[in-house]
Amino acid sequence: MRELTFLEAIREAQEQEMARDERVFILGEDVSFNVYGSTGGLAERFGLDRVRDTPISESGFTGVAIGAALVGMRPIVDFTIASFMYLAMDQLVSIAAKTAYMYGGQAHVPAVFRAALFYNGGLAAQHSDRNYAMFMQVPGLKIAVPSTPHDAKGLLKSAIRDDDPVLMFEDGALWGSRGEVPEDDYLIPFGQAAVRREGSDLTIVAIGSRVREALAAADTLAKQGISVEVIDPRTLVPLGRATILASVAKTGRALVVDVGHRSCGVAGEILATIAEDGFWSLRAPLKRLTAPDMQIPFSPALEKGFYPDTAQIVDAALALVQD
Amino acid sequence: MSTPDPATQLEMYRRMLRIRRFDETVKTLFDRGRIPGSVHLSIGQEAEVVGACMALAGDDYMVGNHRSHGHPIGKGAAMGPLLAEILGKATGVNGGKGGSMHLADFSVGSLGESSIVGSGLPVAVGAALGARMQGNGRVCLCFFGDGASNEGYFHEALNMASAWQVPVVFLCENNSYGVTTAFSRVSRVPDVATRAVAYGIPGEIVDGQDARVVYAAVQNAAQRARDGAGPTLIEAKTYRYPHHSEGPLYNNITYRDPAELAAWQARDPLPLFAGHLAEAGIADAALLADIEQAISAEVASALEFAEQSPWPDPAEAHRGLYRTPIAGFDHA
Numbered sequence: 072m073r074e075l076t077f078l079e080a081i082r083e084a085q086e087q088e089m090a091r092d093e094r095v096f097i098l099g100e101d102v103s104f105n106v107y108g109s110t111g112g113l114a115e116r117f118g119l120d121r122v123r124d125t126p127i128s129e130s131g132f133t134g135v136a137i138g139a140a141l142v143g144m145r146p147i148v149d150f151t152i153a154s155f156m157y158l159a160m161d162q163l164v165s166i167a168a169k170t171a172y173m174y175g176g177q178a179h180v181p182a183v184f185r186a187a188l189f190y191n192g193g194l195a196a197q198h199s200d201r202n203y204a205m206f207m208q209v210p211g212l213k214i215a216v217p218s219t220p221h222d223a224k225g226l227l228k229s230a231i232r233d234d235d236p237v238l239m240f241e242d243g244a245l246w247g248s249r250g251e252v253p254e255d256d257y258l259i260p261f262g263q264a265a266v267r268r269e270g271s272d273l274t275i276v277a278i279g280s281r282v283r284e285a286l287a288a289a290d291t292l293a294k295q296g297i298s299v300e301v302i303d304p305r306t307l308v309p310l311g312r313a314t315i316l317a318s319v320a321k322t323g324r325a326l327v328v329d330v331g332h333r334s335c336g337v338a339g340e341i342l343a344t345i346a347e348d349g350f351w352s353l354r355a356p357l358k359r360l361t362a363p364d365m366q367i368p369f370s371p372a373l374e375k376g377f378y379p380d381t382a383q384i385v386d387a388a389l390a391l392v393q394d
Numbered sequence: 395m396s397t398p399d400p401a402t403q404l405e406m407y408r409r410m411l412r413i414r415r416f417d418e419t420v421k422t423l424f425d426r427g428r429i430p431g432s433v434h435l436s437i438g439q440e441a442e443v444v445g446a447c448m449a450l451a452g453d454d455y456m457v458g459n460h461r462s463h464g465h466p467i468g469k470g471a472a473m474g475p476l477l478a479e480i481l482g483k484a485t486g487v488n489g490g491k492g493g494s495m496h497l498a499d500f501s502v503g504s505l506g507e508s509s510i511v512g513s514g515l516p517v518a519v520g521a522a523l524g525a526r527m528q529g530n531g532r533v534c535l536c537f538f539g540d541g542a543s544n545e546g547y548f549h550e551a552l553n554m555a556s557a558w559q560v561p562v563v564f565l566c567e568n569n570s571y572g573v574t575t576a577f578s579r580v581s582r583v584p585d586v587a588t589r590a591v592a593y594g595i596p597g598e599i600v601d602g603q604d605a606r607v608v609y610a611a612v613q614n615a616a617q618r619a620r621d622g623a624g625p626t627l628i629e630a631k632t633y634r635y636p637h638h639s640e641g642p643l644y645n646n647i648t649y650r651d652p653a654e655l656a657a658w659q660a661r662d663p664l665p666l667f668a669g670h671l672a673e674a675g676i677a678d679a680a681l682l683a684d685i686e687q688a689i690s691a692e693v694a695s696a697l698e699f700a701e702q703s704p705w706p707d708p709a710e711a712h713r714g715l716y717r718t719p720i721a722g723f724d725h726a
Contacts, residue, residue, distance in 0.1 A: 131550025138520020175488030179717035234717035
């Protein structure tokens with residue numbers, strides 16, 4: 072099967088959905104010139120009305136997307152960098168997430184908000200946020216964090232067709248990665264975690280690019296006779312709890328790996344789920360590897376080691392299995 | 395000034411009276427402890443609300459704010475479900491999930507009301523943009539207050555609407571106060587309308603006490619928007635007689651000169667319009683009395699409907715978060 076990069080898969084999903092449904096349009100900063108690589112050729116094919124460059128007005132154009140969605144359009148907002156979502160926080164939290172509920176079902180907001188995660192790249196504190204966990208605190212939003220080009224396409228297409236606001240976080244560490252992506256139309260449903268590798272000694276739940284690190288760690292551990300199961304939730308809201316719990320029931324051990332911050336984070340939430348509903352199958356303490364609760368420094372010498380890598384995962388896994 | 399036909403003018407009067415009596419009823423209920431939360435009344439502002447709403451077609455869109463009981467009524471919404479919503483009843487427009495600050499009646503183009511000051515401005519631009527992309531000829535009217543004109547939203551929304559020539563009408567209800575802070579204390583320019591210059595769109599100041607004046611301005615602006623000429627900023631100078639919200643918070647605060655209130659009440663929009671109707675030979679005293687009686691009956695009926703309506707089923711609190719629920723997820 073042909074291979075695409077993560078970014079090409081996103082571009083293809085958008086192109087196919089725009090061709091399928093004329094209500095779908097893209098808006099964001101610098102989208103028509105394809106600065107970030109996910110809208111190549113779309114302005115030429117669909118015109119500047121549907122590939123709409125916005126002023127630098129994040130809260131404003133987020134509100135515009137919501138208003139358009141309220142009257143039947145299906146906008147895709149490209150924040151380009153997830154850190155910029157903070158400028159649009161009020162619209163995301165107070166309007167997009169609350170509209171369907173607050174108006175008693177009279178309206179809904181079928182909008183997609185794409186946010187790229189750039190970290191580990193010397194972009195310093197204000198451009199390196201991995202902030203999906205913050206939005207898990209907001210009822211009414213759905214959240215996807217794909218880890219493969221295949222899933223990026225299928226999840227984005229599902230998000231565009233979903234009648235609720237969806238935040239899709241695109242891990243910048245994966246943008247250049249290649250993988251098999253069918254050319255045809257396919258959807259990946261929300262709330263179904265993927266088992267990336269089957270194993271019996273330890274469950275590793277990994278988010279976004281950490282799936283790759285976890286799989287590499289599993290290879291290393293296999294050589295030492297340790298069988299690791301790797302779970303990729305793919306969507307954080309809804310979270311595929313059943314798959315995670317079934318895996319822990321089998322392995323009795325769980326490690327969660329995430330590039331987000333530690334406190335009140337995705338890893339903590341997943342571990343709490345396991346502690347509440349899978350406690351009696353546990354054979355070892357629960358463990359999480361995350362970024363520290365620090366701001367992200369600029370110098371590569373300082374940022375190095377902030378995000379759990381293959382070596383750290385191997386060490387943590389060994390400690391759990393040998394405990 | 396384009397003059398609406400007599401039937402339209404009578405309907406304008408009815409809707410103004412509905413809003414007045416509706417809000418008076420809400421105040422009575424609030425004072426009796428019957429309303430959860432807080433309420434923000436617009437008594438005194440009825441002319442600009444109705445003048446603007448009636449200048450639109452029935453299927454045009456409208457976005458309100460926290461002081462918005464009158465906006466859906468001005469747009470033609472039935473009062474019973476609005477009052478039921480304010481009481482938190484199951485028959486409320488939002489099923490009791492929104493309340494006073496979030497009245498929405500999508501059946502009359504009312505796209506909701508946000509209690510976050512200014513946040514409706516970009517939403518209105520988006521609704522108008524959507525209408526234009528669908529080519530349905532609709533415009534969106536956006537109500538906001540003088541306080542909202544100091545939010546970043548105002549500037550972002552006007553800039554985008556202008557840059558894209560979106561069919562939206564921005565209607566600033568300038569009642570001079572953001573809670574207790576006079577607009578003049580937080581802005582060096584006396585008029586919001588002058589800010590239109592910064593965005594290359596027309597800015598117009600109108601007498602917000604005269605529904606006919608507001609009607610004409612909004613009608614022109616809506617036509618301009620439909621013609622593809624883009625947005626207009628209209629500033630209606632008006633006044634709210636009540637405080638920012640009801641309750642004891644404002645009892646001992648004197649931020650307004652009583653003479654100022656009296657001066658505005660001397661030009662109360664209801665007698666002003668009634669006088670015009672009489673002068674133009676559209677309504678004599680008997681007809682005006684009939685209208686008064688009919689509206690009082692309508693409001694009484696709305697109240698009866700609201701009061702006799704059931705409370706929502708508590709289980710309903712856990713429903714409706716998502717439009718597309720996800721099987722097997724209890725929060726979906």
